[in-house]
Amino acid sequence: MNQIVLWGIISFVAWSSFSTWYYVTKIKDFGESGTIEIKAENQPETEARESETLETSDEIEAVTEVVAPEPLVIEEKEILFEKNRSIPIDERKVLELIGSVGEQLEGRAFEIRIHGHTCDLGTESYNYNLGQQRALSIARLFKSAGFSAENFIVESKGELENRAENDSEENRSLNRRVEIIIKTIDQ
Numbered sequence: 001m002n003q004i005v006l007w008g009i010i011s012f013v014a015w016s017s018f019s020t021w022y023y024v025t026k027i028k029d030f031g032e033s034g035t036i037e038i039k040a041e042n043q044p045e046t047e048a049r050e051s052e053t054l055e056t057s058d059e060i061e062a063v064t065e066v067v068a069p070e071p072l073v074i075e076e077k078e079i080l081f082e083k084n085r086s087i088p089i090d091e092r093k094v095l096e097l098i099g100s101v102g103e104q105l106e107g108r109a110f111e112i113r114i115h116g117h118t119c120d121l122g123t124e125s126y127n128y129n130l131g132q133q134r135a136l137s138i139a140r141l142f143k144s145a146g147f148s149a150e151n152f153i154v155e156s157k158g159e160l161e162n163r164a165e166n167d168s169e170e171n172r173s174l175n176r177r178v179e180i181i182i183k184t185i186d187q
Contacts, residue, residue, distance in 0.1 A: 116155070
């Protein structure tokens with residue numbers, strides 16, 4: 001009977017270790033399979049700071065001051081796409097942008113908002129999905145350059161937020177875009 005209990009405990013420990021390892025390395029980081037996590041809007045955390053003030057009676061009192069840092073927009077770029085495509089027209093330019101952004105963000109907390117847009121050709125549902133695919137394609141490029149998927153907020157705007165009127169092919173081409181907005185969150 002003791003041998004059965006011992007084997008049960010050993011099996012449980014082995015299974016727990018394996019399942020924890022599998023979750024951490026295979027399931028939790030979906031980014032390795034090409035899927036990007038979509039995260040709800042990030043609120044900057046407040047930072048508590050302690051300072052000392054000298055009272056007139058020569059007593060030192062600790063005072064807590066709450067400082068809410070303002071996000072700083074350091075980069076706002078647009079990337080254009082061909083009609084019905086989710087691959088950028090100039091991928092080399094996008095990779096250069098990602099490289100320069102990586103240098104600017106070194107050692108800083110940040111969020112990357114990636115908004116996919118379309119022109120008005122097609123149904124609203126189709127354009128919403130195309131906008132999402134465009135945003136995800138850019139997020140994948142950031143991920144392949146070493147950015148963590150947890151920093152992304154990926155969103156489709158579809159045909160709803162135009163840069164230009166959809167009255168000519170030239171104007172429609174301006175609406176087939178992805179906007180990248182990168183905000184630092186000073187800590």
